[in-house]
Amino acid sequence: MWTKNWREEVWAQIDQDWDVIVIGGGITGAGILREAGRLGLRALLLEQRDFAWGTSSRSSKLVHGGLRYLKQGDFALTRESVLEREHLLEEGPGLIEPLGFLLASYQGDKVGRLTYGAGLTVYDLLALQWSHKYYSPDDFRMLAPHISPVGLKGGYQYGDAETDDARLVLRVIREAVADGTADQPILALNYARVTALLRDEAGLVNGVTVRDEA
Incomplete structure (x- = not known):
């Protein structure tokens, strides 16, 4: 062809x-x-x-595991999405690549650190892998130096994937x-x-x- x-x-x-x-x-x-x-x-x-x-x-280029579905309580769809993401990562090296995200937690947020942590733990367990990690405010600012330090309580890093x-x-x-x-x-x-x-x-x-x- x-x-x-x-x-x-x-x-x-x-x-x-x-x-x-x-x-x-x-x-x-x-x-x-x-x-x-x-x-x-x-x-x-x-x-x-x-x-x-x-x-x-014109897509977002993301091959995501459906973290938003988890927020909606749809565990079955989240599991299907994360397993498909892992399958694509294995099947398409050089075309599907890991992509890290940072999720900051601030004082006054409706969703706190424990809720974020619990959600990301379930997210990783559904994918049968462990990608998220918590960082203190100082360490988080090392990863994201331009983020506002006012009220910063720390944050998480977690993984998804991207593609062309x-x-x-x-x-x-x-x-x-x-x-x-x-x-x-x-x-x-x-x-x-x-x-x-x-x-x-x-x-x-x-x-x-x-x-x-x-």
């Missing part, structure tokens, strides 16, 4: 029967393409602009396409706008009309 004439080669192959046609080349579409391939399906992905052009290039969202999308698409074979093709094409859905006599979608936007 992405050799000199790859678009021409893909265009020459798209007019065939597909089990799945994915419209949209963001991370959701890329993930569907890869899973379709793993299920043994003939799959085609079409994106009207660059891969990862839309929402997937566009690179992540491209990697997933490339992995999906690489798994394709002559009998089970998996193809992806950008600057290919879907202009209409084709339907059979029962009204079910059975194809698409595509226009080259390159």
Whole structure:
């Protein structure tokens, strides 16, 4: 994929029967393409602009474990998120990287040190790892020298992860396409706008009309 004439080669192959046609080349579409391939399906992905052009290039870049879900009491979703984060860290070195955060505690805060500590402890336990650490006010200011010292009671450091969202999308698409074979093709094409859905006599979608936007 992405050799000199790859678009021409893909265009020459798209007019065939597909089990799945994915419209949209963001991370959701890329993930569907890869899973379709793993299920043994003939799959085609079409994106009207660059891969990862839309929402997937405008994310926070964070691969977080769902600390906010823990605040809402959703332990199951938090555990799912932290385990997925750890899986991505193992699977994508160089693409998914650890990222540390500092959480300051001040006098008068509605949430105190003990509550922060308890929440981060549960967060780490759900991830089956220990990343958070408490720092005294002086030590915390060594880590964050520009933070206001007025009323500072100390703070915590904890870990999540970050990624280049566009690179992540491209990697997933490339992995999906690489798994394709002559009998089970998996193809992806950008600057290919879907202009209409084709339907059979029962009204079910059975194809698409595509226009080259390159």
